[in-house]
Amino acid sequence: MTPIEEELRATFERHEALTPAVGPVRAGIEVASVRARRRRLIRRATGAAVAVLMAGSAVPVILDRWHHGSSPSVPTAEFLAAEPAPAGPLDVLLLGSDNRLRWPDRNRRADTVMIIHVPTDRTRAYLVSLPRDGEVKLPGGARSKLSETLLSGGPELTGKAVSELTGVTFDATVTVDFRALRAVTAAVGGVRVCLPQAIKSVHNDKTYPKGCQQLTADDVGPVLQARYGLRNGSYDRDRNTQLFLRALAGKLAADGTVTDPARVHALFTAARDGLEITGDPAALLRVAGSLNSPGSPIGISERTFHGMANGREQIYARVGPSLYTALRDDTLAAWIAANPAYIVK
Amino acid sequence: MPVTYEEFADSRLGALLRYAVMLTGDQHTAQDLVQETMVRVQLNWRRVAGSDSPDGYVRKMLTNQFIDLRRGSWLRRVLLRAEPDPVRAVPFDHADETAERDRVWGMLARLPRQQRAALVLRYYEDLPDADIAEVLGCAVGTVRSSISRALATLRTEFVEAR
Numbered sequence: 001m002t003p004i005e006e007e008l009r010a011t012f013e014r015h016e017a018l019t020p021a022v023g024p025v026r027a028g029i030e031v032a033s034v035r036a037r038r039r040r041l042i043r044r045a046t047g048a049a050v051a052v053l054m055a056g057s058a059v060p061v062i063l064d065r066w067h068h069g070s071s072p073s074v075p076t077a078e079f080l081a082a083e084p085a086p087a088g089p090l091d092v093l094l095l096g097s098d099n100r101l102r103w104p105d106r107n108r109r110a111d112t113v114m115i116i117h118v119p120t121d122r123t124r125a126y127l128v129s130l131p132r133d134g135e136v137k138l139p140g141g142a143r144s145k146l147s148e149t150l151l152s153g154g155p156e157l158t159g160k161a162v163s164e165l166t167g168v169t170f171d172a173t174v175t176v177d178f179r180a181l182r183a184v185t186a187a188v189g190g191v192r193v194c195l196p197q198a199i200k201s202v203h204n205d206k207t208y209p210k211g212c213q214q215l216t217a218d219d220v221g222p223v224l225q226a227r228y229g230l231r232n233g234s235y236d237r238d239r240n241t242q243l244f245l246r247a248l249a250g251k252l253a254a255d256g257t258v259t260d261p262a263r264v265h266a267l268f269t270a271a272r273d274g275l276e277i278t279g280d281p282a283a284l285l286r287v288a289g290s291l292n293s294p295g296s297p298i299g300i301s302e303r304t305f306h307g308m309a310n311g312r313e314q315i316y317a318r319v320g321p322s323l324y325t326a327l328r329d330d331t332l333a334a335w336i337a338a339n340p341a342y343i344v345k
Numbered sequence: 346m347p348v349t350y351e352e353f354a355d356s357r358l359g360a361l362l363r364y365a366v367m368l369t370g371d372q373h374t375a376q377d378l379v380q381e382t383m384v385r386v387q388l389n390w391r392r393v394a395g396s397d398s399p400d401g402y403v404r405k406m407l408t409n410q411f412i413d414l415r416r417g418s419w420l421r422r423v424l425l426r427a428e429p430d431p432v433r434a435v436p437f438d439h440a441d442e443t444a445e446r447d448r449v450w451g452m453l454a455r456l457p458r459q460q461r462a463a464l465v466l467r468y469y470e471d472l473p474d475a476d477i478a479e480v481l482g483c484a485v486g487t488v489r490s491s492i493s494r495a496l497a498t499l500r501t502e503f504v505e506a507r
Contacts, residue, residue, distance in 0.1 A: 004449075004500050005468065011449040012367050012469040019363045020376050026358060028376070029383045036384050088395070169391075 089330040090118040093159050093170045094127075095150060096224070096241065097177040110150040110158060111225065112241050115168065116297075119330050125297040126332050127245065127344075128323070129238040134315035135308060136161040146315070150175075165315065166324040178221045184248065186217035193247045195240065196345075199226045220244070235302055242299035242344045249297060298336065299344030350390045353399060354383065361407060367465040368411045370454050382407040405480050408466075412458045452502050460495035463488055 096112030115128040132147035139160055149158040155173045163169055185191055194212040201208065201222035208215075208223055215223060224244060230236035306317030316323055319339055326335035336343060358379070365375035386393050386403055396402040453461055459481060466477040478485045 002496075004496055004503060007449050007503070008464060008468045008499070011447065011453075012465070014447075015366060015370075015450060016363055018366045018372050018375075019359070020366075020372050022358050022362065025362060025376055025379060026354060028380050029354070029387065032380055032384045033387045036388060171392075 087120065089120050091168050091170050091327070092116040092118075093155075093162055093173040095155055095158055095173065095175040097150060097175050109147045111147070112238065113146055113158065113162065114238075114241075115162070115166070115327065117327055117330075117332060119332060123333075127242050127297050127299045128327065129242060129299070129301040129344075130162065130165075130315055131238070131302045131305075131313055132234060133313045135310075135312040136315070137164050139164070143312075145312070165320075166327060168324065168327050178224075181220045181224070182217045185215065185220050188248070188251055190214045190216045191220075191244065191247050191251055193223070193240075193244050195223075195243070197231060197236065199223055199240075200229055201226055202228060215244070232304060235304060238301050239299070239344050242301065246297060246299065300332075300336070300342050301344050303342065348394065350387050350394075353386075353394075353403075357400065357403070358383070361403065364404070364465070364470065365407060365411070367469045368408070368458075368462060370450060378407060378411055382410050401476075401479070405482075408462050408480050409482075412462060448503065449499065452499050456495050456498060457491075460491045460498075463491045464495050467492060 092115070094112070094114040094116055095110045096114070097110060110132055113130040113132055115126075115130070117126040117128060119126070130146060132145070134146050135143055136146050136149065138144055138149070138153075138157065144152065144161070146158070146161065149161045153160075155175045159170055159173045192212060192214050195208060195210055198210045199208040199222075203222040203225060204218070206219075206222060208219070224237070224241050226240070227234050227237045300323070302316055306314045308314045314320075319342065323335060323339075323342075326332045361379050361382075362375060365378045366372065369375045369378060382403065385406065393399050393402050453464070456464070462481060463477055466472045466480060467474070472480070474485050474488050477488045481488065
């Protein structure tokens with residue numbers, strides 16, 4: 001041991017006396033944790049970042065470019081270093097709220113309920129849509145339509161109901177409304193979507209033909225809300241939503257401008273009014289940063305209506321148990337191979 | 346092995362505070378650093394408890410947080426484009442007897458944070474280099490070179506100051 005090393009050890013030991021008392025720190029942590037829990041429902045600015053992850057995990061591209069980019073002015077390793085990237089599978093519940101501005105904020109139903117699953121191997125994200133009119137059990141045993149849980153108990157109740165149904169525990173719940181989707185679409189200059197069938201919107205009287213077309217911010221609401229006149233009603237709407245998210249992801253992944261931090265910042269800021277989140281957005285971003293194929297999530301959707309004895313809809317009547325097991329056991333790739341008919345094309 | 350957050354906090358908080366003091370050199374910054382880290386630990390307890398070593402996981406969180414400290418949180422930095430906080434000036438006065446006695450302590454504050462963390466992990470926490478590399482998320486070779494660079498800096502200044 002050299003003199004300087006000895007001096008170092010002695011210095012550290014001498015300064016142990018500076019250590020603050022444990023008690024007050026412990027109390028401070030409790031107070032701050034309670035505050036953080038309350039706050040996380042309205043962490044909009046950071047939640048906006050997650051919306052971009054939700055939109056098919058384009059963020060990894062951004063992170064990746066920043067990480068390896070030549071520009072010295074953008075954050076590098078420290079960007080991801082705040083915590084180790086969580087390992088293991090990640091499940092996020094994405095709720096598309098039909099909240100419209102003219103209605104009181106609480107008066108909203110879930111148009112879209114989707115589980116985003118990121119497997120341990122981080123190959124790609126999976127989007128599993130749940131039919132919004134399906135029946136779910138609430139804590140305490142009552143039954144309800146899935147879409148109405150958002151109205152009666154907010155995102156937390158919807159999350160509990162989906163956990164009860166599937167056995168999946170969610171790392172985060174993200175609620176997006178059309179303000180966020182509009183804003184993101186406008187910020188990226190429109191999204192090109194290939195519609196599998198024509199849509200005659202009752203919202204703006206426009207007809208969107210079958211096939212590929214550029215959707216502007218004004219088109220997002222009408223196209224994603226359209227349900228009447230589609231062959232399979234809200235199942236087709238779920239598929240359209242997945243197609244839109246995938247197209248948006250592809251655009252963000254391919255569009256060189258997302259490497260511009262100022263542009264990304266503008267995107268996040270634009271979306272923040274239409275977003276709510278529970279969970280840790282930073283952890284989600286770090287997981288997104290580890291995806292291999294950010295631009296091509298795989299979509300899974302129920303195909304048609306299955307009634308129950310009481311007339312309500314049964315969610316994934318044919319394949320529910322095996323699908324939920326695959327989600328919990330992180331074996332979705334094998335499940336998809338066995339059930340290709342449920343893949344959104 | 347602790348299973349609940351409460352048990353973890355009861356058994357580890359003291360050691361984390363001592364570690365944070367060695368990293369930051371300052372009682373109040375150490376307290377803030379530990380508090381900020383532990384709030385995140387509590388909110389993400391399932392993940393922390395599920396890791397191979399909750400202890401090591403939290404030490405890693407705290408260390409990364411420390412290395413990142415000057416810039417503020419990365420979210421704030423990236424999303425809100427906050428100006429970085431000014432670097433804290435190091436009080437160092439040759440005439441002052443306390444400063445004289447704690448010359449090494451004062452020099453530590455002027456090292457790059459990653460180097461300081463490496464020194465604390467080796468000479469205070471007594472971790473082997475492989476574990477230090479794990480905490481800092483770098484190669485063992487990088488750990489050794491930052492420690493030897495840090496020691497060289499301290500040695501030069503130590504000699505000059507005499």
